[in-house]
Every structure is written in structure tokens, then in C-alpha cells.
Amino acid sequence: MRSRLPARLSLLISAAVASGSAVAGPALDDDKKPATSSPVADPVAEPAVASATEANPVEYGVNVRLRNVRAPQAVIEIFTERASGSSNFGFGADFVRRRGTIELMLGFEFEHIQPGEGVFIEKGTDVAAGDEADYIVSPDHNNGKQLGWLSFEFTFFNHVPIRPEIAFRYGFGAGLGIVTGDLGHYNVVCVGATNSNPDPGCKPMGSPFNGNGLPSPEKGGVVVQYDLPPVFPVLNAIIGFQFRPMPKATINVEGGIRTFPFFGISGGYFF
Numbered sequence: 001m002r003s004r005l006p007a008r009l010s011l012l013i014s015a016a017v018a019s020g021s022a023v024a025g026p027a028l029d030d031d032k033k034p035a036t037s038s039p040v041a042d043p044v045a046e047p048a049v050a051s052a053t054e055a056n057p058v059e060y061g062v063n064v065r066l067r068n069v070r071a072p073q074a075v076i077e078i079f080t081e082r083a084s085g086s087s088n089f090g091f092g093a094d095f096v097r098r099r100g101t102i103e104l105m106l107g108f109e110f111e112h113i114q115p116g117e118g119v120f121i122e123k124g125t126d127v128a129a130g131d132e133a134d135y136i137v138s139p140d141h142n143n144g145k146q147l148g149w150l151s152f153e154f155t156f157f158n159h160v161p162i163r164p165e166i167a168f169r170y171g172f173g174a175g176l177g178i179v180t181g182d183l184g185h186y187n188v189v190c191v192g193a194t195n196s197n198p199d200p201g202c203k204p205m206g207s208p209f210n211g212n213g214l215p216s217p218e219k220g221g222v223v224v225q226y227d228l229p230p231v232f233p234v235l236n237a238i239i240g241f242q243f244r245p246m247p248k249a250t251i252n253v254e255g256g257i258r259t260f261p262f263f264g265i266s267g268g269y270f271f
Contacts, residue, residue, distance in 0.1 A: 056100040059270040063094035063252070067264030069111050075261070076115075081125055081195045084118030084136065092151075096268060101167070103157040107175075112148040113260065114139065119198040120185065127190040132216055133202040134185040141208070142184035142223055151177035153234045165244045169254065173236035177259070184223040187216035234259050 066089065073085035090111020097104045120134040127133050139146040153175020159167035186204045191212045193201025203211020204221070215221030240254025248270045255263040 059096075059098045061096045061098065061248075061250075061268050061270035063096060063105070063107075063250075063266045063268035065092050065094070065109070065252075065264055065266030067091070067109070067111065067258075067262045069113065069258070069260045069262045071113075071115070071260050073116075080121060080123055082119055082121035082133070082198055084116035084120070086113070086115045088112040088114060090262075094155075094266070094268070096270070098270065101159040101161070103159070103171075105155045105157065105171075105173075106152070107155060107173075108150075108152050110148065110150050110180075112146055112181075114147045114181075114183070117141070119188075119202045121195055121198065121202075126195060127198060127202060128194045130189070133188050133190055133193075133198060133213070135188050135202060135204055135209070135211075135213065136183065136185045137223060142182065145182040145184060145225075147183040147228075148180045149177035149232065150180060151175055151234045153236060155236050155238070157238075159242055167242045167244075168239075169242045169252065170239045171236065172238075173234075175234040175236075177232045177234045179228055179230055179232065182225045183228065184225050186213075186221065186223060187219040188213035189216060232259065 069086075069088045069090055071086045073083060076083040076085065088111055090109050092107055092109030092111075094105045094107040115136050117136060117138040120136050121127060122134075125131040125133070153173050155171050155173030157169055157171035159169050161167045188202050188204055188211075190198060190202040191214060193199070193213075200211040200213075202213050203209045204213050204215070205211055236256070236258050238254050238256040238258070240252055240256075243251040243253075245251065250268045250270070252266045252268070253264075254266075255261075
């Protein structure tokens with residue numbers, strides 16, 4: 001004869017088994033859930049950046065240039081009572097770094113900045129009242145000495161495409177110019193001249209000038225060299241056009257201010 005469990009004990013065992021199944025079920029379900037993975041970078045983002053870089057690769061090149069540097073008489077006379085204008089030529093070279101439409105240039109240039117031969121009257125001076133004038137002489141009358149400078153500067157350019165082979169070009173920059181040569185002049189006591197009409201009263205007497213001006217008592221009628229600072233600042237503001245006859249070749253036609261007004265042309269090649 002088999003013994004039977006008491007009714008209360010049977011109910012307790014059944015309740016315990018049911019409770020264990022309820023707890024184990026969610027635990028087992030949790031084990032079956034996939035583990036949360038860490039964020040993965042979008043594989044499309046990096047190729048997009050790479051393609052943008054490839055579209056505008058960095059290029060390096062060189063330029064050579066020729067410029068006509070001008071200082072019109074009317075411009076100089078803004079700062080003086082009387083002066084002569086000038087027109088000189090310079091030549092130079094640039095090392096260029098280009099990406100897209102942006103160019104950064106390191107340039108070197110040599111040019112003459114010799115004023116034209118003639119009367120120079122300082123601001124606030126009145127030659128009719130006995131003040132002296134300077135008569136600036138050309139290199140031919142100054143033992144071949146000619147004023148010039150060797151300059152170097154950094155210039156930033158941007159380009160606005162008009163057509164695939166033509167772009168509007170503008171830039172700004174700064175640097176230093178090292179003065180070379182000398183600028184000579186006579187100190188003259190003017191005779192019968194005024195600031196507005198200095199010729200021939202402020203020209204030196206005798207050949208080759210054939211003027212009426214008298215030598216300065218202090219200078220004795222000899223050519224005196226100006227005491228110029230050894231270095232001048234170079235400031236650039238340039239506009240023009242760039243032509244690309246070939247993908248790697250450029251021709252630039254430009255003008256502006258480079259301490260002095262100028263107009264020039266340059267040609268370059270990118271490697």
C-alpha cells in the first residue's frame with residue numbers, strides 16, 4: 001500500500017515549482033537576446049571626405065614675371081609740392097602652392113624705383129621765398145648709380161572662375177624690400193621760380209642742365225646722395241585674370257599696388 005503526501009505539502013511543492021519556472025523563463029529569454037553591439041562608423045562618410053580631397057589636390061608650381069612699376073607725378077605730388085613721375089621695370093619669380101581656387105605665393109623680385117630727373121620740392125616749402133629745392137638727377141649724372149630694391153613677400157590669391165580656362169584673380173600680401181643703389185640730387189637755391197613754375201629757376205646752372213638755380217651755400221654744387229632707410233615695407237593689393245591654356249600652365253595678367261602702382265604679366269607651371 002503506497003503512502004500519500006499530505007494535501008498541504010503537495011500544494012506547497014506545486015507552488016514552488018511554478019514559481020521557479022516563472023523566474024527561469026525570463027532569465028532564459030534574456031540569454032537568448034543578442035548582445036548590444038557598439039556603434040560602428042558609417043562606412044560612407046570616410047570615402048566622401050577622401051573624394052573631396054581628391055577633387056582639390058594640392059599642387060606646387062613656379063612663376064616668372066615682368067612688371068612695369070609706375071609712380072605718376074600726380075600721385076607723388078599728393079605728398080609733395082613738386083616732383084617728377086617715374087616708370088621702371090622689374091622681374092621676379094614665385095613659388096606657388098595651390099588647392100582648388102586658392103593660391104599662396106612666396107615671391108622674390110628686383111626692380112628699379114628711380115624717380116625721373118627733375119625738381120623735387122618738399123611739402124611746406126616755398127622756393128619763391130628763398131627755400132631750397134632738390135634737383136634729382138638720373139643715373140647718367142650720378143656715376144651710374146640707380147635706386148632699386150630686392151623684395152620678398154607672401155601673397156594670398158583667390159580665383160573666381162568665369163570659364164574653365166579663365167578666372168578673375170585677386171589677392172593681398174606683405175613683405176619687405178631691401179634698398180639697393182643710390183639716389184642723387186643737387187641742393188638748389190631757385191632764382192625767379194615758384195612752386196608751380198620751377199623751370200628753369202630751380203635747375204642747376206651750367207651744363208648739362210642749363211638752368212638758373214644757384215648752388216646751395218652748404219653743399220657747394222655737388223651731387224648729394226639721399227640717406228634712405230635700408231628696408232621698406234612691401235604691401236600688395238592685386239587684381240587681374242588667370243588664363244590656363246593647358247591644365248598645368250597658367251598666364252596671369254594683373255595690376256594694382258605693390259607699394260608702388262604696377263602692371264605686369266607672369267607665366268607659371270604646376271608639377
